[in-house]
Amino acid sequence: MSESPEEISGPRRVIGTPSPAPKAVDVIDEPKEPAFSAEPTMVDHAKNAERVVAALFILAFLAGCGFIAAYVGLEVGQSTIPKGANAVVAAFRSNLALGSCLSIALLALGIGSMIWVRHLTPNIEIEEQRHDMNSAPADRAAFQRSFAEGAAISQITKRPLIRRTMLLATLPLALSPLVLLRDLGPLPQTSLRTTVWRKGLRAVTLGGLRPLTPGDLSVAGSMITVIPEGYQDDQDALAKAGVILISFEPGQLNVPTRVVGGVTVSTQNWTLDNTIVAYSKICTHVGCPVALYEQTTHHILCPCHQSTFDASAGASVIFGPAPRPLPQLPLMVDTDGYIAAASDFTQPVGPSFWERG
Amino acid sequence: MSDDAVKIPAPVSGVGGWLDDRFHGAKGVRVLMHKVFPDHWSFMLGEIALWSFVILLLTGTYLALFFVPSMSDVVYNGSYTKLDGITMSQAYQSTLNISFDVRGGLLIRQIHHWAADLFMVAIMAHMLRVFFTGAYRKPREINWLIGIVLFTMGMIEGLFGYSLPDDQLSGAGLRITEGVLQGVPIVGTYASYFLFGGAFPGDSIIPRMYILHVFLIPGLILGLITAHLFIMFHQKHTQMPAFGNTEKNVVGQPFFPYFLLKGQAWFFFIFGALVVLATFAEINPIWLYGPYTPLAISSASQPDFYMGILEGSLRMMPAWEINFLGHTLSLSVLIPAAVPLGIIFTGAGLWPFFEQWATGDKSFHNINDRPRNAPVRTGVGVAAVLFYGVLWAEGANDVLANAFDVPLYTITWISRFAVFILPIGGYYITKRICLGLQRKDAGLLTHGVEIGIIHQLPNGEFVEEERPLTEEERALVDSKHVYKALPTPVEADENGIPAPAARGPLGWARAYANQAFTETVEPTNGHGNGHGPNGHEAIEGGEHAAIGAGDDDSHEEH
Numbered sequence: 001m002s003e004s005p006e007e008i009s010g011p012r013r014v015i016g017t018p019s020p021a022p023k024a025v026d027v028i029d030e031p032k033e034p035a036f037s038a039e040p041t042m043v044d045h046a047k048n049a050e051r052v053v054a055a056l057f058i059l060a061f062l063a064g065c066g067f068i069a070a071y072v073g074l075e076v077g078q079s080t081i082p083k084g085a086n087a088v089v090a091a092f093r094s095n096l097a098l099g100s101c102l103s104i105a106l107l108a109l110g111i112g113s114m115i116w117v118r119h120l121t122p123n124i125e126i127e128e129q130r131h132d133m134n135s136a137p138a139d140r141a142a143f144q145r146s147f148a149e150g151a152a153i154s155q156i157t158k159r160p161l162i163r164r165t166m167l168l169a170t171l172p173l174a175l176s177p178l179v180l181l182r183d184l185g186p187l188p189q190t191s192l193r194t195t196v197w198r199k200g201l202r203a204v205t206l207g208g209l210r211p212l213t214p215g216d217l218s219v220a221g222s223m224i225t226v227i228p229e230g231y232q233d234d235q236d237a238l239a240k241a242g243v244i245l246i247s248f249e250p251g252q253l254n255v256p257t258r259v260v261g262g263v264t265v266s267t268q269n270w271t272l273d274n275t276i277v278a279y280s281k282i283c284t285h286v287g288c289p290v291a292l293y294e295q296t297t298h299h300i301l302c303p304c305h306q307s308t309f310d311a312s313a314g315a316s317v318i319f320g321p322a323p324r325p326l327p328q329l330p331l332m333v334d335t336d337g338y339i340a341a342a343s344d345f346t347q348p349v350g351p352s353f354w355e356r357g
Numbered sequence: 358m359s360d361d362a363v364k365i366p367a368p369v370s371g372v373g374g375w376l377d378d379r380f381h382g383a384k385g386v387r388v389l390m391h392k393v394f395p396d397h398w399s400f401m402l403g404e405i406a407l408w409s410f411v412i413l414l415l416t417g418t419y420l421a422l423f424f425v426p427s428m429s430d431v432v433y434n435g436s437y438t439k440l441d442g443i444t445m446s447q448a449y450q451s452t453l454n455i456s457f458d459v460r461g462g463l464l465i466r467q468i469h470h471w472a473a474d475l476f477m478v479a480i481m482a483h484m485l486r487v488f489f490t491g492a493y494r495k496p497r498e499i500n501w502l503i504g505i506v507l508f509t510m511g512m513i514e515g516l517f518g519y520s521l522p523d524d525q526l527s528g529a530g531l532r533i534t535e536g537v538l539q540g541v542p543i544v545g546t547y548a549s550y551f552l553f554g555g556a557f558p559g560d561s562i563i564p565r566m567y568i569l570h571v572f573l574i575p576g577l578i579l580g581l582i583t584a585h586l587f588i589m590f591h592q593k594h595t596q597m598p599a600f601g602n603t604e605k606n607v608v609g610q611p612f613f614p615y616f617l618l619k620g621q622a623w624f625f626f627i628f629g630a631l632v633v634l635a636t637f638a639e640i641n642p643i644w645l646y647g648p649y650t651p652l653a654i655s656s657a658s659q660p661d662f663y664m665g666i667l668e669g670s671l672r673m674m675p676a677w678e679i680n681f682l683g684h685t686l687s688l689s690v691l692i693p694a695a696v697p698l699g700i701i702f703t704g705a706g707l708w709p710f711f712e713q714w715a716t717g718d719k720s721f722h723n724i725n726d727r728p729r730n731a732p733v734r735t736g737v738g739v740a741a742v743l744f745y746g747v748l749w750a751e752g753a754n755d756v757l758a759n760a761f762d763v764p765l766y767t768i769t770w771i772s773r774f775a776v777f778i779l780p781i782g783g784y785y786i787t788k789r790i791c792l793g794l795q796r797k798d799a800g801l802l803t804h805g806v807e808i809g810i811i812h813q814l815p816n817g818e819f820v821e822e823e824r825p826l827t828e829e830e831r832a833l834v835d836s837k838h839v840y841k842a843l844p845t846p847v848e849a850d851e852n853g854i855p856a857p858a859a860r861g862p863l864g865w866a867r868a869y870a871n872q873a874f875t876e877t878v879e880p881t882n883g884h885g886n887g888h889g890p891n892g893h894e895a896i897e898g899g900e901h902a903a904i905g906a907g908d909d910d911s912h913e914e915h
Contacts, residue, residue: 077458078436087436088644091457099464099636103629110625117618124615127601127608128393130593130723133496184551184561191556192539192546206652225652233430233444236556239532239651281652286536286671286690287557288529289654303656304533305672306755306765319766321671321689323678351536352678352687353546 049119056112063105070097192356193348195228195241197341200334202229203243203278211338214272217247221295223311225281228341240349242281242289243329244300245339246311250275252298254313258328258346267314270330270342278329278341279315280349283307285322287351300326323352394616395596395609399486401623405479408627409472410582416469417571423459425451426567428523428560437644445523445648448563452522452643467635473515474640475631477663480508488705488738490725492595494718498709500588503581505706510578512663517570519641519661523563526641528649529658531562533671540690542681558651595725598836600829604723657755666745669752670697673772697748701741708737715870716840729798730837732791733873739787740780747776795878798834801826802880835880842875843868 074094075081081090135143151157202211203226211229223246231237253274258267271277279300281289288304298312307320315326327349330342348356377383394400427447433440435450436457455462484504487493493501516534520527535557538549554561596602596609610616634640646655660668670693677688712734713719728735750757751772758765805823812820826834 071460074460076436076460087438087457091436091463094460095463095467096636098461099632102464103632103636106625106629106632110622110629113618113622113625117615117622121614121618124610125608126391126393126611127606128391128593130605130607133592133721181551185554185559186550188546188550227652235558235651239557242652286533286540288532288536288658289652291654292656303654303658303755304529305668306769307676317676319769321674321676321693323676323687323689351539352685352690353539354542354544354684354686355546356685357680357683 046120049115053112053116053120056108056115060105060108060112063101063103063108066101067098067105070094070101074098188355192240192350192353194344195349196231196234196237197228197241197243197329197344199332199343200340202334202338202340203227203245203331204229204232206232206242212245213337214276214333214339217245217276220247220249220252220275222247223293223300225289225291226278226339239287240282243278244281244290244293245276245278246293246298246300247276248274248298248312252312253277258314267328267330270328272331272333272339276331276339277311278331279309279311279326280329280345282326282350283322284317284324284326284349285320285351290326390611390613392590392612392616393593393607393609394612395594395602395607397597399490400594402479402483402486404620404623405627406476406483407582407586408624409476409479409631410578411624412472412628412631413469413476414575414579416465416472417575419465420455420462420469421571423451423455423462424448424521424567426521426564428558428563440644440647443648446563448521448523449643449648452524456644464632464635467640468631470519470640471631471634471638473511473518474661474663475627477508477511477515477661480504480511481663484508484705485738485742488708489728489735490595490597491722491731491734492725493709494722495709495713496592496721497588497595500585500592501709502706503585503588505702507578507581507585509702510574510581514570514574514578515661515663517566517574520566521563521570522641522643523649524643525646525649525653525655526643526658528558528651529654530660530664531649532557532651533668537671537690537694540687540694542684542686542691558649593723595723598724598727598833600832602724602832604721607723657759659753659756662749665749665752666697667694667752669748669750669754669772670694672754673748673751673769673776675773697744701745704741711870712874715867716874717843717871718840722838724836724838726838727833727836729791729794732788732795732876733870735791736784736788740784743779743783744776747772747779751776792876792878795837798837799878799880801834802831806830837877839877839879840871840875843871 074090074097076087076091076094078087081087134140156163204211206225206227209229209232212224212226217224223244226243226245227238228241231241250273253271258265258270279290281291283290283302283304285302285305285307288302290300290302290307290309292301292303293299293311294301298310299318300309300311300315301307302320302322305321307322308318309315309322309326310318314328317323317325327345327347329345332340332342334340373383425447429447430444431447431450433443433445433450433453435441435453437453440453452466455466457463487501487504516530520531535549535553538552539545541548549557552562552565553559554565593607594609596607599608602608647653659665671690674689674693677692679686679688726734728738751769754768754772755765757763758768805825807821807823810822812822814820
């Protein structure tokens, strides 16, 4: 099967040039049977091709059997694999065996089918006439007449009262599916404006749920994610209340200002000793956690869309699509010496929304 | 045997007869068997999407047998011991179980994911083929629109599908979806609360996406694919320009047995290729990402490739927010979420109608265009690809920055300019290339093909020998459909009233667009072996002579 019949019958065709031999086009008005010729021109060639196709199909058969054998033979899952074996390795091994067998079976079937159609079937082209897409004018006219007649018989054109009341009747029915969607969820009301932080609520580490003292952050340049104590299982609360604590050398932190209730206030007393500051971890762009912190530049980076905030200057935006600084959480040290919130955030955290104002 | 009448096997007469007694199908089925399928490699692209969808249905059904669409918390204690003791949703746990505790589960999961990506790749490639060859023209505009709807549905279906496992990466995608939804004016927060059943993440989103992903959207896709195929079947396939192909016929191989065998081969190839990928190329290893928590994220978080354009748009947009009558209008979210895809989908949907309007061409087209023969269309197509491509690449700006050691912000700044400059430049350059290729074709038609023999004349002049094009070559090279320029609108009639076509910006736009669409290169006539100054000048001046070249009637239109 070194050459295909087309290649033998004509000169070699260079890719990109039109086929040199005129196509044998069998012009027919209505589709008719292609000239029947079950015998390919090159008998030896066909014999070879037949053997290759059959070999590929036998390969596909064997690979298919291999798939079943691999399914039966290679156990996965902790409860079935031998003691001490690694369940993940077992799953990957099973995947490799099953996938290899299935790949071979399918590709062998595909290649075999392609050789079959290209090398064993005679290359016959037929021609079919297209018919105009538009109907004959008489048919169109007849349809229009039937339609108009039917409409007239139904009286819908004649009796506007019926027509209009019917439309009126369907209106609330058409709206009712939308009405039914109302109970998909509660109304947002003011829930996007507040978080669970309140005065005296301790900040604990996200990982170990450990409360922190200012001394735990004495190494300048560290950033740590904290959550309100007791809310570790409340994903809805955490999605708004996640906070990053960042510590600075004395003097590194520019005293940020915030607008609270229309008045610009210094937020120096929101920090601890002007060295530890807390910002919302929820990006003001579309809500990803701002998780990357570069100590040397004090830049906080959101890995989703690369909004960049300057932690030393009130988390102001220095690059990217975020429209405003990360909200700052007022901090205090509680009577036991642990870091806690001095109040909730003074502005909504996270992405913008219409009612935000 | 070939001379004998074909022997009818007993099952054909027996079973066939039994069925025909009941359905009267012999005549109709015979017509279907002879249905002609024109052959061209690019006609197989849509078929890739079709077979991918079939594979998606098969593998998806299997996965649904094991997947638990629930956000109830469970503590994991299973085969993937690294996550032992971790609280996670049942959705995530059951996806881990499919991967590690169901034989073949990982394979089917990965086939399903790869097939979804291939489905979208194939739709894109198929759309580009249809666009660049003008196969969307009358009477096939409706099928073009169905294709666009299928593409958007594929995007939503894919987004919901890869969000179902409730892993860290897909949860980040949902968080972004929620953030964008909140930014929608007036209804944003309500839409978000209704979709998520309250505050993000809530415990409703997975079961809700599940029913949309496994029932509603695939049902719509299946229905639209069926309509797409029936319309294609009814209108008959387009064909490439070739000798013997006309607007009135369709030349190719009959459905039975050729297309059946080829379709079978193609299905097995595609399925086989997907299984090779699923076996050897890991995709979406959700066990490495961990269960979703709203406060964790990994760097270089990226959606599947077909959502990359939205991600890139969000990354490219500079910060911009305005206060509109006391309300927040988050333009740095709204513009990237709606505008780029809006331009692409709306533009693609309107394009066939725009082209008809600009060219005044209302005729049927069954022979495809060569891209060079429609310079404006090809230029606009390249511009769209570049526009999409820049936004898409920007969606991986962090990966690009890392791979090429370029500052992250630099890439974003480059893309902010490139998204405007590249499409415009691409349009003009492509249009010039198309006209250049037309000029080459015009040369072929007037000069013929150089056959590589050079003669030296007694006076020392060198002349290369050429042969005229064969009929088959001419059928391809001379397949250009030349649009006639619309009559120049009369500025004002004798009463000083301008013609309707000249009025207003629409009239002006149409005249301008028509001028672009009718720019062409006509083959010049009668120079034969025309070397020497006249021949070349005529060819090179063709671009300028084009509009006025109507007097040259040697060119036969197809």
